[in-house]
Amino acid sequence: MSKKKILIGVGVAFLLFIMLAAAGGSTPKTVDQFISNYNSEIKNTARNDSIAKSCSLNNVVTNLNGSKMKSFFDDSIAFMTYDHSNSFSVSFNFVKESVSADVLFPMIEAAILASGDNPNEVMKNLGVLNGDRYNIPGTYEKKISFNSKEYSLMSVDEYIIFFIEMSK
Numbered sequence: 001m002s003k004k005k006i007l008i009g010v011g012v013a014f015l016l017f018i019m020l021a022a023a024g025g026s027t028p029k030t031v032d033q034f035i036s037n038y039n040s041e042i043k044n045t046a047r048n049d050s051i052a053k054s055c056s057l058n059n060v061v062t063n064l065n066g067s068k069m070k071s072f073f074d075d076s077i078a079f080m081t082y083d084h085s086n087s088f089s090v091s092f093n094f095v096k097e098s099v100s101a102d103v104l105f106p107m108i109e110a111a112i113l114a115s116g117d118n119p120n121e122v123m124k125n126l127g128v129l130n131g132d133r134y135n136i137p138g139t140y141e142k143k144i145s146f147n148s149k150e151y152s153l154m155s156v157d158e159y160i161i162f163f164i165e166m167s168k
Helices: 005-022 033-046 049-055 103-116 119-128
Strands: 068-072 078-082 087-095 138-146 149-156 159-167
Touching: 033 078, 033 087, 033 103, 033 149, 049 103, 087 103, 087 149, 103 119, 103 159, 119 149
Parallel strands: none
Antiparallel strands: 068 078, 078 087, 087 159, 138 149, 149 159
C-alpha cells in the first residue's frame, strides 16, 4: 500500500470518528447545561415555531432549595429539577387532557436529546415506541437505565410524568 492510500485511509477514519462523536450527545453535568441543551433541541423537535417558543425553558424560577421550576400552558405542564450531591434530575409533568401529542412528544424528545441520548432508543426501551408511533397506555409505569442515566415514564390518573436522573 502506498503512503498516499494510508494517509487517505487515516484521514477518512479520523473524519468518521469526528462525525460519530458529534452525532452522539454528551450528558450534561449541570441543570443549566441541560436547560441550554433542551432549548436548542426543542426548536428542532417541535417543528413549529410557536410551539417551540412556548415550550422553551426560558424564565425558569429558582426556589429556596435551589430547584428550578417552570409551568407552561396555564399550569398544564410543569418542569422541575432536583440537585443531588452526585447527580441531578429533571421532571416534566403533563396534564393528559390539556396537552396534545404535538406538544407532549416533542418536549420528551427534546429532553432526551438534551440528556445526550437518542429518543427512539430510549422510548423503545421504555416500551412506548411502536415503529414510528408513540403510544402511552392510560395507566403505565416503566423505569429503565440507559447510558448511565435513569429514565422513567409514568401515566397515572390525569398525569403523564417523564423523569430523568443524570450523574454530574
